[in-house]
Amino acid sequence: MIFNIPNITNRLNKELNAYEFGSSPAELYDPVYYIVSLGGKRLRPVLAVLGASLFTEDLEKVYKPALAIEVFHNFTLVHDDIMDKAALRRGQQTVHEKWNTNIAILSGDVMLVKSYELLASIDSKLLPDALHKFNECAAKVCEGQQLDMNYEQVDAINEQQYLDMIEKKTAVLLGFSLELGGMMGGAKEKDIDLLNQLGINLGMAFQLKDDLLDVYGDPEKFGKQVGGDITANKKTFLLVKAMELAKGEDKKKLAALLTDASIKPEKKVKEVCAVYDKLNIQKLAEDKIESYFKKADKCLSNIDSSVYKKSYLKQFINKLKERES
Amino acid sequence: MIFNIPNITNRLNKELNAYEFGSSPAELYDPVYYIVSLGGKRLRPVLAVLGASLFTEDLEKVYKPALAIEVFHNFTLVHDDIMDKAALRRGQQTVHEKWNTNIAILSGDVMLVKSYELLASIDSKLLPDALHKFNECAAKVCEGQQLDMNYEQVDAINEQQYLDMIEKKTAVLLGFSLELGGMMGGAKEKDIDLLNQLGINLGMAFQLKDDLLDVYGDPEKFGKQVGGDITANKKTFLLVKAMELAKGEDKKKLAALLTDASIKPEKKVKEVCAVYDKLNIQKLAEDKIESYFKKADKCLSNIDSSVYKKSYLKQFINKLKERES
Numbered sequence A, B: 001m002i003f004n005i006p007n008i009t010n011r012l013n014k015e016l017n018a019y020e021f022g023s024s025p026a027e028l029y030d031p032v033y034y035i036v037s038l039g040g041k042r043l044r045p046v047l048a049v050l051g052a053s054l055f056t057e058d059l060e061k062v063y064k065p066a067l068a069i070e071v072f073h074n075f076t077l078v079h080d081d082i083m084d085k086a087a088l089r090r091g092q093q094t095v096h097e098k099w100n101t102n103i104a105i106l107s108g109d110v111m112l113v114k115s116y117e118l119l120a121s122i123d124s125k126l127l128p129d130a131l132h133k134f135n136e137c138a139a140k141v142c143e144g145q146q147l148d149m150n151y152e153q154v155d156a157i158n159e160q161q162y163l164d165m166i167e168k169k170t171a172v173l174l175g176f177s178l179e180l181g182g183m184m185g186g187a188k189e190k191d192i193d194l195l196n197q198l199g200i201n202l203g204m205a206f207q208l209k210d211d212l213l214d215v216y217g218d219p220e221k222f223g224k225q226v227g228g229d230i231t232a233n234k235k236t237f238l239l240v241k242a243m244e245l246a247k248g249e250d251k252k253k254l255a256a257l258l259t260d261a262s263i264k265p266e267k268k269v270k271e272v273c274a275v276y277d278k279l280n281i282q283k284l285a286e287d288k289i290e291s292y293f294k295k296a297d298k299c300l301s302n303i304d305s306s307v308y309k310k311s312y313l314k315q316f317i318n319k320l321k322e323r324e325s
Helices: A005-018 A026-037 A043-053 A060-083 A101-119 A127-152 A159-185 A189-216 A237-245 A248-259 A265-278 A281-302 A307-322 B005-018 B026-037 B043-053 B060-083 B101-119 B127-152 B159-185 B189-216 B237-245 B248-259 B265-278 B281-302 B307-322
Strands: none
Touching (some): A005 A060, A043 A159, A043 A189, A060 A127, A060 A159, A060 B101, A101 A127, A101 B060, A101 B101, A101 B127, A127 A159, A127 B101, A127 B127, A159 A189, A189 A281, A237 A265, B005 B043, B005 B307, B026 B060, B043 B159, B060 B101, B060 B127, B060 B159, B189 B281, B189 B307, B237 B248, B265 B281
C-alpha cells in the first residue's frame, strides 16, 4: 500500500473492524462493537503509526498495538458519557442511553481489558516498558477526568488548573500514542521522549482548538451547535480566561450569565460572546494554540529522522492546525 | 519469616498498605485506599503465593504481582456494588454510597489500571504470558457479571447456566491466582494448568459454599443476615435446584413466594427454606461442594511437588472446606 494518512486510517479501521472483542453475552460485547463503529478520526493510532514511520518502514507489527490506544480512548468515552449524562456521541445515542448505565459501566470495563490485550501484541522486548508507560498514561487520564468533574463544582479555576486538567485528560494520551509509535519503530530514548513531548503539545493545541471552535467555528463546518460549551457552563479556556480578565461590570455580567438559569440559550451565548469579544479572548486562545503548535514543531525538528519521513507527521499536524470541525 | 498462612497474609497486607496508588486528586484515590482498607481474607493473593511456594522458596518477588489480583478483585467489588445498588460492603458503606456513582466508576477504573501496574512488576520474561492470561481472566469476570445481571431479569435458569456464570464471575480468578503463582514459582506447563484447574474447582466450591451458608450457616458465626439471598430473590444454587426439582404444589408455592412483593422477609425465608428442606436441597448443595473439593484435591495430588510443600495449600483448602463465614 502507498504510505499516506488516508491509507493508514483505512488500514487501522480494517484491523479494528476485524478484531474479535468477544461475542457472549451479547449485552457485554454489542456496545463495544457499537461505540467502536461510530468512527472518529482515529487520531491516536494514526499518530502511533506515524511515530513508528519516522524510524522504520516495517509497519506491519505496529497497527495492532496502536489500536490499544483507540480502544482505550473509546473506553473513556463510554464511561465519561455516563458521568457527564451525555445523550449523544458522534451524533448517535451513547451506550448508557441505548442500553443502560450498568451495561455501559461493564462494557467500558471490558474495553479497558481489551486495550491491554491489544497492547500485549507488541514485541515482547518492548512490553514491560510499554505497559508501564500505558499504565501511567491511563492513570493520568482518570485523574484528568476527576479534575474535570471537580472543576464543575467550583465557581472559577485559574488558567494553570485548566491547562493541567486538559494535559491529563487529553494531551498525555496523544503523547503516549507518538511515544509508543517511536518505541515500536526502534527510536532512541531521546527521540521517544521528544515524541511524547510533541504529542502532549499537540494534544494541548487540539483541546484548545476544540474550545475555540465551539464559539468561533464556522457553524456550517463545525457540525455541532455553536456555543454548546457556553450553554453547558463548561469551563473552557475561553471562559477561564474571560473570568480571569473581566473587571467591574463585565465580571458581574459574566457571573450573572453563568448563574442565571432562566436565560435563553441563544441570549446567553450571544452575551457571553460579547464579553469574550470585548476581552479579546479569541486572539488569546489563538495565540495559545499557536504556541503549543510551535512547541510541537520544535520537538519534531529535533527528532533524529529524515525530512522526508517527517513530512507525513508534519502534514498531519498541519491538518490539525487548519481543522474547522 | 516463618512460612505459614497468617504470615503470608500479613506480608501481603503490609505490602498492599504501603503501595502508593496515587494521591491527587483525592476524590479519585481516597476511595481506592478506602476499599482496600476494608480488609477481606486476601484469598486470591494468598493462593498465588501458595502456588509459587510449591516450586520455589524464593518468594520475595511474588508478593507484588500477587497483589495485582487483590486490587483487580477490589475493582470488581466497587463496580459490582454500583450495578447491584449495594449499600454495604464488609459492613461499611460502599464507595458509591460514601462518595457518589461517578467517583465509584472512575476510582474503579483507576484500580483496574493499577492492577495492571502491579502485574507489570513480574519478571519480564513471564510478563507476556501473564498479561495475556490476566486479560482472558478479566474479560471472563466481566462476562460473568453480565450473565449475573442478565439472569436477574429471567424467571428461571438451569443448573448449567448457573455453574457457567459462577465459573466466570468467581472461579476463573481463583484459577488465575494459583496459575500466576505457579508461573512465578517456575512450574512446568502441566503443573501450571493443574493449578489453574485446582483454583477453578476451589472457586466453584467457594461460591456454592457461600450460597449454602446464606441459608444453612450458623447465624452467630455467619456474620450476615441468614436468608439474605432468599429475601433478594438471588439466583443461588439452592434456588436454581429447587426451581428445577419442585413439582406441582411446591412449584407453584415457590413461584408465588418469589413474586409476592407483599410477603414479609422472615416469612419468605421460612417458607422458601421449607421447600428447600422438602426437596433435600441442602444435601444436594453439600454433595456438589464436596465434588468440587474432590476435584481440587485430585489436581493437587497430580501436581509435581513435595508432600511437605503441598501441605500449606492443602491446609488452606481445608480451611475453605470448613469455613462457617
